[in-house]
């Protein structure tokens with residue numbers, strides 16, 4: 001996908017995940033509501049206020065100052081040994 | 096309102112702490128008595144005799160077979176908390192029983208449910224399978240913290256403090272310099288904070304344990320499962336080594352799973368459980384000793400700082416100002432989750448109390 005999702009790639013896989021990245025090369029933050037709308041802010045307090053208020057706007061579809069982006073695909077960190085409970089080895093290092 | 100999220104699972108102890116001796120730990124202000132039956136099952140019940148409130152963990156109280164005998168006047172209780180004998184009379188009052196706690200032994204921890212027992216669901220307990228996996232070697236400990244649990248949550252959600260508070264141990268300049276990505280799943284109660292350093296100094300903690308001498312790529316991926324379990328997936332590899340494969344295998348990196356259980360003891364004190372599991376040098380006792388000593392030192396650096404901070408905050412009025420910046424994005428999200436969980440737990444309790452009042 002585009003520059004809208006800087007590394008590291010999305011981690012949590014729930015239906016309603018908020019995501020905040022540090023805009024590369026700046027001191028600003030950009031956050032995505034789980035609906036795909038994003039907003040840029042000076043700091044985390046302002047950004048969380050906006051993000052958490054956002055579902056209120058979902059009904060009429062008007063998203064204020066934000067821009068619409070497609071929902072990110074579900075994925076998880078590739079190195080995360082989440083399958084340890086099973087028997088198949090997750091990451092054994094080569095000698 | 097309760098200062099803690101109720102109707103939640105909390106780590107009360109390491110499994111290895113609970114045996115055929117009476118053991119006690121205070122969780123969210125409740126004194127919990129823990130012991131193992133002869134069959135090896137963990138029993139968890141109130142650590143207060145129903146007769147005159149004597150602590151059952153206190154000598155000369157003792158375990159006899161699968162019964163706890165109070166050391167004061169001899170009230171005797173089974174693993175289900177039911178009183179089976181009282182002194183001097185044959186009839187045991189029908190209502191004589193200790194409150195028991197839903198309890199689950201998992202991933203080397205003993206989890207107890209604090210709240211309404213009919214809401215206890217074991218599938219909600221977050222996992223840390225590395226801690227008792229044969230593919231990892233784990234060192235662990237627990238330090239008492241004289242500070243409210245929220246301060247430890249703040250501390251762990253923002254690892255930029257490593258650069259300053261833990262310089263020379265796990266901190267290097269790159270930690271504080273590298274931007275983070277934060278994700279929050281409100282419904283699941285999970286905060287994820289990710290910091291991937293492409294080219295960083297290798298701090299002694301990792302240099303001595305892995306043997307890497309040059310610069311490293313260092314990934315820190317935090318998963319905080321509110322309220323109690325904190326996981327730091329730490330990936331260390333020499334700069335230029337290939338990354339993980341799509342199937343999850345990752346042959347060129349060292350992995351350290353740092354696990355904290357953050358268990359409120361009282362409003363102003365916390366049990367700081369820490370564990371470090373590694374997937375390399377599995378049999379190397381020297382590496383184990385080094386990681387145990389080094390990590391304990393780091394934890395104690397946090398403890399000293401947070402103990403001091405607690406004194407300051409406790410002495411100030413509630414509205415004292417803080418200033419949050421970008422590094423606090425994850426910490427703020429965690430605070431919000433905890434506030435919501437605390438309110439939900441208190442509401443449930445309020446409703447129950449009103450209901451039981453109505454009934455009686």
Ligand code: FES
Pocket residue numbers: 144145146147148149165166167168169170
């Ligand atoms: S206080 Fe326990 S038997 Fe009296």
Ligand SMILES: [Fe+2]
Pocket residue numbers: 250256257260261393397
């Ligand atoms: Fe720390």
Ligand SMILES: [Zn+2]
Pocket residue numbers: 033034035036037054055058
């Ligand atoms: Zn939205």
